[in-house]
Amino acid sequence: MSYYEPLVYIVPPEEEGFILKTILQKRLMVSRKLLSRIKLTEQGITVNGVRQYINIKVQAGDRVEIRMEEEESEDILPQELPLHILHEDDHLLILAKEAGIIVHPTHGHYVNTIANGVVHHWQQAGSTCRFRPVHRLDQETSGVLAIAKTPYVHQQISEQMIQHQVKKEYLALVWGTFADSKGTVNEPIDRDPEQPHVRIVTPTGYNAVTHYEVVEQFKHAALVRIWLETGRTHQIRVHMRHLGHPLLGDKMYTLPEFEQHEWSAEVNGRLHRQALHAFRLGFVHPGTREWTDYEAPLPSDLSDLRIWLQETD
Incomplete structure (x- = not known):
């Protein structure tokens, strides 16, 4: 089983004695739905390298890690297409979308979409990610398009959108x-x-x-x-x-x-x-926790x- 790079949190002295679930939900901002999913994986949640239940108390200096299984967009056909990449890291792919191209395959449009090109790009780079655009652009609208590489990143930016912070x-x-x-x-x-x-x-x-x-x-x-x-x-x-x-x-x-x-x-x-x-497009980057434009x-x-x-x- 393969995993994405773990999310890491070092417990500061003032949070000694906190319940692990609180750290996950209040510090790493993991949603209940995603937390339930992570708990099912073999090495989903660890403290100092050891798998733990989420009701334990943590100590200052503990290294909390959460891991998510790698995923693929099995229903999207990889296709070599020109992509204007503005930024890419372990968490996000940011594109400058051209007008006239659809973001995601739909009925009658199974190829020549942003998704086809991105899946091919990741395949060529040896990456295993599921295609998760975090917002929508109409077919004829051009501009910045953000694509999350993990369910955690998608959840984090989606929550910022709900809170009108994007x-x-x-x-x-x-x-x-x-x-x-x-x-x-x-x-x-x-x-x-x-x-x-x-x-x-x-x-x-x-x-x-x-x-x-x-x-x-x-x-x-x-x-x-x-x-x-x-x-x-x-x-x-x-x-x-x-x-x-x-x-x-x-x-x-x-x-x-x-x-x-x-x-x-x-x-x-x-x-x-x-x-x-x-x-x-601006938001707090889920990986660095810093505002990015x-x-x-x-x-x-x-x-x-x-x-x-x-x-x-």
Whole structure:
């Protein structure tokens, strides 16, 4: 049986006498579900190299280790694909995702996904990991994508997301002139009952909060920085449309006034996806316990459109 590198915690003097379960849940932040899973493995939880029950008391200087079995994504076909790797360590793989590629295989899309490329990359490196993206990006959205290498890392970042501690920032090119340079959209979102794949702002929907700041205002459009408090499906696209500023290139959430404008044909000819880029992702790294930021530069299609917008002002 093979294991990932163990997570290690040295008990400080002020925690002598603590119950091992408390150390695992309050210091290593292991969830109940994951703790139950780890307990079943042969060397899952050890103190000073000896397997222990979680109800024992620890002593100052004790070396607490937890180990998780290595896993594979057996249902994902390894496929050599270009990957733009921003960072990789024993805990995480951080990519700059291109627009147009799906993150995970779905019905009818079993190859040519980020997952296929990542599984091949790990296979070539001799690593055994299960593909676990810690957040989602739409197929046509580019930007920073974080993939956990172990269930512990996935659980840790997921918990930070639940607590709204993960910082996700986007850049978007949107239609129209803003009256205010910054603002917040606090409008609930749910499925459109007539088109279940589409989301709408509705009083009966789920809480959704989006903040924005205008970075650059052009004649008919703007470059906007956006950050989220919640993570509803299509949240940015729905909220910006609700403001009257739909994303350029977004066919699903466009507005008639944009499509009818003489300028829109030129934009639609230059851009073949919604102009949304996840440029920064920040969280407390589960391995180092330090705050980390990862950034992906604006891709060429959006940077070229930005230059064109500047030149046509």
